[in-house]
Amino acid sequence: MSTSSTRRGFMKTAATALAATALPASLRAQPDDDYNEMLVIDALCFGKEWGDDVYQALRAANYAGIIESLPRRDLQTAIDALVAWRTQIDTHADQLMPALQAADFTRARDSGRTAVLMNFQDSTMLEGEVSNIDALHALGMRSFQLTYNFRNLVGDGCLERTNAGLSDFGLEVVERMNALGVLIDLSHCGPQTTLDGIAFSERPVGITHTMCTAIRPHPRAKTDEQIRACAEKGGVIGMVALGYFVGPDPGGETTIEHYADHIEHAVNVAGIEHVGVSTDFPPQGISPWATYENWYTPRTGFFKESYELRWPPWIPELDSTDRFRNLNRVLASRGWSSRDRERLLGRNWLRLFKDTIG
DSSP states (O other): OOHHHHHHHHHHHHHHHHHHHSSOHHHHTSOOHHHHTSOEEESSOOOSTTOHHHHHHHHHTTEEEEEEEEOOSSHHHHHHHHHHHHHHHHHTTTTEEEOSSTHHHHHHHHTTOEEEEEEESSSGGGTTOTTHHHHHHHTTEEEEESOOSSOOSSOOBTTOSOOOOOOHHHHHHHHHHHHHTOEEEOTTBOHHHHHHHHHHOSSOOEEEEEOBTTTSOOTTOBOHHHHHHHHHTTOEEEEOOOHHHHSOSTTSOOOHHHHHHHHHHHHHHHOGGGEEEOOSSOTTOSTTTOOIIIIIHHHTTTSOGGGOOOSSOSOGGGSSTTHHHHHHHHHHHTTOOHHHHHIIIIIHHHHHHHHHTO
16 A cells, blocks of 8 residues: 555544544534525535535535635636536536525525535636626536636736726726626735725625634734624625635644634624635545645645745634534534534525625
8 A cells, every 4th residue: 555545544543533433422412403494605615526425425424515626727718617507406406506606505495405606716717708607607606716827818916016006997897797796806915906806896795705814813804894894895804714724824723613713703803694604625525535745745836935824724623514513512512502603504605605606
């Protein structure tokens, strides 16, 4: 057996054991009745090769909806991805449905399926043409990020040396997204691009997967100013569940309590109506498939050192289909009401979708 195979097997076993034992016994013993009745939306969750294990994980996690990340290298790549997804949904109509409007998430929950909202984590697929938003919208796209980590024709990303904000073309893109009902996502945008996206949008915006600079200074985190501005516009900020984004300095152990700390800080800044959850990984978690060689090593080639990649990247209590059940218990132990927990786990996203995609 190869060294990588041995390491992979060990990490799977270790992660499973940690996920089962990480919570105190008093929390593990609490009933999940309220979670099972909640409408749960993961605001960035993408399948890993979309086999039976992914569909089973969606059901086990009680996901009424996810935002899926599609390839966006150029326009043709984006079109092909949207067409392929519609075929996949048609083939698995007992498991999935397209999220073309907010009500689809409720329909999915009521029918035991998962609604999939199509998102691109960049605007490169527009190829400098605002009219391409119309074409992608017609094929089912309902959200995209204005930028990824670096500069594009719309604005600067969070790893760019400069901080120029939105371009004139970017303002045209924002206006067209508003008109069509496409959710503006500012997750990877640079500081000024984030503020510009909020200020120039006539509709609320989303920051689907981020964390709080006040707790974890990082290029991908958002400041209290950005979080507050998003909330004041009616938007929602999703807290990402990746350990190396959420956790303390290297050498410290990252736990679900650190994740809950980010959530509570965001709620204190923005209000309970404006914070949601997201993972930024497949519904079954990262440890079941990732190795140091296929996850960590490739990322060192396209992320700057300031990204502070770490291995392993997951939080054990959040790296299984019980992730948000576990979070539900932690927040209940911190005094959160069932109503506020359901707002966080899905209802806030649902309200944002009503205000944006319609």
